[in-house]
Amino acid sequence: xxxxxxxxxxxxxxxxxxxxxxxxxxxxxxxxxxxxxxxxxxxxxxxxxxxxxxxxxxxxxxxxxxxxxxxxxxxxxxxxxxxxxxxxxxxxxxxxxxxxxxxxxxxxxxxxxxxxxxxxxxxxxxxxxxxxxxxxxxxxxxxxxxxxxxxxxxxxxxxxxxxxxxxxxxxxxxxxxxxxxxxxxxxxxxxxxxxxxxxxxxxxxxxxxxxxxxxxxxxxxxxxxxxxxxxxxxxxxxxxxxxxxxxxxxxxxxxxxxxxxxxxxxxxxxxxxxxxxxxxxxxxxxxxxxxxxxxxxxxxxxxxxxxxxxxxxxxxxxxxxxxxxxxxxxxxxxxxxxxxxxxxxxxxxxxxxxxxxxxxxxxxxxxxxxxxxxxxxxxxxxxxxxxxxxxxxxxxxxxxxxxxxxxxxxxx
Numbered sequence: 001x002x003x004x005x006x007x008x009x010x011x012x013x014x015x016x017x018x019x020x021x022x023x024x025x026x027x028x029x030x031x032x033x034x035x036x037x038x039x040x041x042x043x044x045x046x047x048x049x050x051x052x053x054x055x056x057x058x059x060x061x062x063x064x065x066x067x068x069x070x071x072x073x074x075x076x077x078x079x080x081x082x083x084x085x086x087x088x089x090x091x092x093x094x095x096x097x098x099x100x101x102x103x104x105x106x107x108x109x110x111x112x113x114x115x116x117x118x119x120x121x122x123x124x125x126x127x128x129x130x131x132x133x134x135x136x137x138x139x140x141x142x143x144x145x146x147x148x149x150x151x152x153x154x155x156x157x158x159x160x161x162x163x164x165x166x167x168x169x170x171x172x173x174x175x176x177x178x179x180x181x182x183x184x185x186x187x188x189x190x191x192x193x194x195x196x197x198x199x200x201x202x203x204x205x206x207x208x209x210x211x212x213x214x215x216x217x218x219x220x221x222x223x224x225x226x227x228x229x230x231x232x233x234x235x236x237x238x239x240x241x242x243x244x245x246x247x248x249x250x251x252x253x254x255x256x257x258x259x260x261x262x263x264x265x266x267x268x269x270x271x272x273x274x275x276x277x278x279x280x281x282x283x284x285x286x287x288x289x290x291x292x293x294x295x296x297x298x299x300x301x302x303x304x305x306x307x308x309x310x311x312x313x314x315x316x317x318x319x320x321x322x323x324x325x326x327x328x329x330x331x332x333x334x335x336x337x338x339x340x341x342x343x344x345x346x347x348x349x350x351x352x353x354x355x356x357x358x359x360x361x362x363x364x365x366x367x368x369x370x371x372x373x374x375x376x377x378x379x380x381x382x383x384x385x386x387x388x389x390x391x392x393x394x395x396x397x398x399x400x401x402x403x404x405x406x407x408x409x410x411x412x
Contacts, residue, residue, distance in 0.1 A: 015182035018143070022129065023150050023189025026122045030154035030190065031198035033099055033121065037114060040106045041278050048274060050108050054265040057108035058257030061101045062311050066253045069097045072124075075313075076116050077396035079123040083144050083170045084398060086137040090144075094124040101313035108261070109268060109277040111303035112314025114155055119315075122151025122190075142179040149183040150190035156317075157195060157202035159187040161364035168357045172390060174400025175359070203281055205288060205347075207369045209338040210376070220335050221345065221376050224328070225383025228346055231327055232353025233388040235301050235320065240395070242309025253311065260310020264303065276303045280322040284347070287325040288340040297327035316393045317351060324350030341376055344369045349380035353388030356397060 044050050065073050072078065072094035082090065102117040126147025130140050145166040153162025163184045167176045194200050211217050246256040268277065275283050276299050286292060304319040328346030332339050344365060352361035358381040365377035390399055 012181065015142070015146075016185050018129070018133070019146060019182055019185030019189050022126050022143070022146055023186045024193050025125050026147060026150040026186070027154045027190035027193025028198065029095065029099075029121050029125060030118050030151060031194045031200040033102075033114070033117060034155065034194070034200050036099075036103055037106060037279075040103050044107055044109055044278065045274065051265050051268050051277070054108045054110065054261035054268075055258045056261070057104050057110070058259075058261035058310070058312060059254055061104055061313055062254030062257045064097060064101055065311075065313075069093065072097060072120075074396070075120055076394055079119065079144060079148060080170050080394055080396040082127075083141050083176075084396070086140050089130050089140075090124050090127040092124050092128050095121045098313060102315075105307070105312040105314045106278050109274070110261075110264065110307040110312045110314065111276055111278065111280075111300065111319060112307050112312060112316075113279060113304075113318035113320070114315050115152060115317035116315030117313070118151035118155035119148050120151070122147035122149075122154075126150070126186075138178075141176075142182050145176065145179040146182050146186035150186040153187035154190040154194040156364070157191060158364045158367040159184070159191040160367055161360045162187040162191070164363055165355075165357055165360035168360050169355065169394065169397070171398050171400030172356045172392075173403060203285065205285070205344065205368050207288070207338070207340045207344045207373045210341060210372045211337065213375060217337065217376075218379065220337055221379040222383055224331055224335055224337070224342060224345055225349055225380040226387045227331065228324060228327065228349030228380055229353035229384035229387035231297065231301070231323065232320070232350045232355075232384055233391070235305060235316075235323060235350070236354050236388075236391055236393045238301055238305035239309050239316070239393065240391070242305050246310050257311035260306060260312065263310075264306060267303070271299070276300055279318045281318070284318075284322050284325045287329040287343045291332070291339075292326055292329050294330040294333065297323045297330065300326065316354065320351045320354055320393075321347050324348065337376075341373060344373060345376055345380035348377055349384040352381035353384035354393045356385060356388070356390075356392045356394075358382050358385035 098117050098120045105112050126143050149162040149166035152165050153159040166183045250256045300323050324346030325343040328342035331342050348361040348365040352358045361381040362378045366374050
C-alpha cells in the first residue's frame with residue numbers, strides 16, 4: 001500500500017511540474033491569440049469593405065498551408081490521430097501557421113471560431129517537450145491531452161470542460177482517464193495564466209430564470225436536446241459536404257478558399273449584415289435576452305460550413321455556440337422554457353452533438369451559466385449526443401463504444 005502511494009505521489013509531482021511549464025506557455029499563447037483576435041475583429045467591424053478581400057485572404061491561407069504546412073494541415077484531427085496511435089511528433093510550426101491563418105480568416109470576415117486554433121496551438125506547444133523529456137508513447141499521449149485541455153480551457157475560461165474535452169474527444173463513448181490528473185493541472189494553470197497573469201478575460205453569460213423541475217419541463221428539455229443533436233449533425237455534415245465538394249472540383253488546394261472567398265463575399269454583401277461574420281459573440285449575448293430572427297442559426301450553419309469547408313482556418317466551436325444559442329432562442333416560439341435557459345441549452349447542446357463530447361459540454365455549461373441549470377444543460381447535451389449520429393466535426397474520432405450499443409467485454 002505504501003509503495004502504491006509513493007508511486008502516486010511521484011506521478012503527481014512529475015505531471016504537476018510539467019503542467020506548470022506547459023500551462024504557462026499555452027495560457028500565454030492563448031492570451032496573445034485572444035487579444036490579437038479581438039483587435040482583428042474590431043478592425044474588420046470598423047472597415048466592412050474588407051469582406052471584398054475574402055478571395056485574396058483565401059489565397060493567402062491556402063498558399064501558406066499548401067507550400068509550408070501540408071504536414072500540419074489536418075489540424076485537430078492530427079492531434080486526435082496521434083493520441084490514438086502515436087507516430088510522429090507534431091511539428092511546432094503548427095502553432096504559428098494556425099495562429100496566422102485564423103487571424104487572416106477573421107480579418108477578411110470569414111465565419112469561423114477560435115477553439116481549433118487554441119487546441120492546435122496547445123497540442124504543438126505540448127508536443128514540443130516530448131523529445132527534451134524523452135517521453136515514451138504513453139507519456140506522449142498524456143502530454144498531447146494536456147495540450148488540448150490547456151488550449152481549450154484558456155481560450156474559453158472553462159478548466160473543467162477543457163480537462164474532460166481532452167479525455168473525451170479522441171474516442172466516441174470512451175474517456176481516457178489515465179490523463180485526467182495531468183489534464184486538470186494543465187487546464188488550471190493555462191486558464192490562470194490567461195486570466196490572472198495576462199488579464200485577458202472572457203464573455204460572461206447568465207441564465208437568470210431556471211424553472212422548477214417538473215415532468216413537463218423535463219419533456220420539453222428532452223425534445224430541445226433531440227433537436228440540438230440533429231442540428232449539430234447537420235452542421236458537421238454541411239462542413240464535410242463543402243470540403244468534399246471543393247476537393248473534388250478544384251485540384252489546386254490554394255484555389256479552393258479563393259473560390260470560397262468569392263462566394264462568401266457576394267453572399268455577405270447580399271444579406272446586408274455583418275452578424276454572420278467572424279465569431280458572432282455579440283449575437284450570442286443577445287440571444288439570451290432578446291428575440292432574434294428564427295433563421296439566424298441556419299444562416300450561421302451555411303456561412304461557417306462554407307468558410308471552413310472551402311479551406312479557411314479557425315475553429316468550429318464558437319460558431320456552434322452561436323448556432324445553438326440562436327436556435328434555442330428560436331425554439332421559444334413553441335417550447336415554454338425561459339429564453340436564456342433555452343439559449344444556454346442550445347449553446348452547449350449543439351456543440352455536444354457536433355463534437356461527441358457530452359460530459360465536457362455539460363461541465364462547460366455549468367462553468368459558464370452556473371449549477372442551477374445543470375439538469376437542463378445535461379439533458380440537452382446527452383440527448384444531443386445521442387441523436388447526432390456517429391459522425392461529427394472531428395473526422396478522426398473513432399468509436400470506442402457505440403452510442404446505442406452495450407459495451408463489449410473489453411470495455412467492462
